[in-house]
Amino acid sequence: ESIKAKTGFLANLSHELRGPLGIMMNAVELVLDGLCGTVSEDQRETLEMVRGNGEHLMDLINDVLDYAKIESGRVVPQKTEILVNDLLKDMVGVVRAQAESKSHELSFRSSDEALAISCDKRHIRQKLINLLTNAIKYTPEGGKIQIWAERTARHKIKINVQDSGIGIEQSSRHKVFSAFERIENTYALSQVGTGLGMPLTKKLAEVNGAIIDFSSNPGQGSHFWLIFPAIEVGAQIRMEDRKELPIPLAKGEMLLLIEKDEGERKMIMRYLTHLGYKILSAGSRIEAMELLRNNKFDLAILDNSATEDNSDNIVSALRQDSEKGRLPILMITSRAFVFDIEKYLRMGIDRCLVKPLQLKQLGITCRELIDGTYTGAVIDSSDLDLHETRKQDKASASSTRTRLMELDDLLH
Incomplete structure (x- = not known):
């Protein structure tokens, strides 16, 4: 308890x-x-x-x-085929500026063969970023950091991150994967952090069927590795061939924004107006009802904090408002657990964006909801990948049960 x-x-x-x-x-x-x-x-x-x-x-x-x-046991990995060389190259690009700020030599050694694993994409990225940023952080200026992948015996893929940093004392080894623990030496304690990065990395590895371990000597650096079962390489869009999706512009649609926080309301309105939308805003249920009586909308955006006590009434009123049919409703929420999202879906919400809100994500989602091209029921801001192509799937919006199953896959 x-x-x-x-x-x-x-x-x-x-x-x-x-x-x-x-x-x-x-x-x-x-x-x-x-x-x-x-x-x-x-x-x-x-x-x-x-x-x-x-x-x-x-x-x-x-x-x-x-x-x-x-x-809490509420993480369900959404596994997909990952091309390891492409992934590692991408991760090096993510942390390169951080490494250069400390004059580190950051190198990636590509495997001669195509290697693939099955893993949740966000989880593997998070694990590797944790390992790389730790290597950068705990290596004094001018050090060396390497990342590479290799096929091992028994059909396994081993991803390696090695540095020339301060290393870890044998007596502190047990603290590396313990929550809220910090290694007690002067250099390590000077680095900021929660003490959760490595414990989180270990748990994410475990839920994806991987093993994480390391070797280290004080003053000689550390070598961390992840071991995954290998899979056969199938049809896969290579990361370097993907193009970032442009933020779609509006076509003059009218949006209703129900948001209690004045600062967030102004920020959302400024951004969506920049995209070409017409927006009317309300800070309460009473204001929203007044706007609904006198205007017709193409999309409604609700913040859960502004509608917490009257969500059912507002959703019902929004449904009755649209002359063109079913009015799409987007919920912005700070509550990211399954039971919270399930409640919104049963009320009739079409999609949830989990705070902190990303404005580009909001622009894409508004366009998808208005056009009817959205899939799934929830996006966590940390899960957004603007390089992924979204496909139309209207069937997923017709069944609450289907959407709840998708939710279990998408919500991390």
């Missing part, structure tokens, strides 16, 4: 922190994109610093939330 209570507390705390932080980061994004006027180089440099530190804080909060989700 104490573990359950602690997990619930961590999850709720993380959700509450992600909301306000998401607003701040999106506000910075709007300014950097020039939607609030011209930005000088000095201003841009300062804002980039704010954004970088905000992203770091969000990563720490997400570590806590992800750990709480795993502890």
Whole structure:
């Protein structure tokens, strides 16, 4: 019971922190994109610093939330075929700037053969980013970091991350995968973190059927590895061939935004107006009902905090409002657990975006809901991959049961 209570507390705390932080980061994004006027180089440099530190804080909060989700047993991996060489090349690109900031030599050794594993894409990316950022963080300036993959005996794929860093004492080995533990030496304690990165990496490896281990010597660096069962390489879109999807523009549609928080309401309206949408906003149920009586809408966007006590009434009213048929409804929520989303789906919500809200994600989702080309019922902001092509699947929207099954796959 104490573990359950602690997990619930961590999850709720993380959700509450992600909301306000998401607003701040999106506000910075709007300014950097020039939607609030011209930005000088000095201003841009300062804002980039704010954004970088905000992203770091969000990563720490997400570590806590992800750990709480795993502890609660609510993580179901959505496995797909992963081409390992493409994945590692992509991960090196993600952390290269961080490595260069410490003058590290970061190298990727590509395998001569095509290697493939079956794994949840977001989970494997998160595991490798944790391993690489730890290698960068715990290696003094001018060090060497290598990442490579190889086929081992018994048809296994081994992914390796090796550094020339401070290493780990044998007496501290047991702390590496223990939650909230920190290795006690001067250099390690000078690095910021929650103590959850490696425990989270281990748990994500386990739920995907992988093994993680390491070897290390003080002053000589560390070598971490992940071992997965190998699979045959099938038809796969190579990462370097994918093109980032453009954010679709509006066609003059009218949106209703029900959002209690004035700052978030202004930010969402500014961004969606920039895309070409016409928007009317309400901060309460009464205001929303008044707007519904006098206007016709193509999409309704609700924040769960603004509709918590009257969601059923608002959803019912929205359904009766549309002259063109069933009005699509998007819920923005800070609650990411299955039982929360299930409640919204049973009310008739079409799709949920989990905070912290990403504005580009919002733009894509609005277009998909209006066009009827969306699939699935929920997107966690940390799961969005703008490089993935979405396919139309209207059948998934017709059955609540089907959508709940999709939810178990998509919600991490």
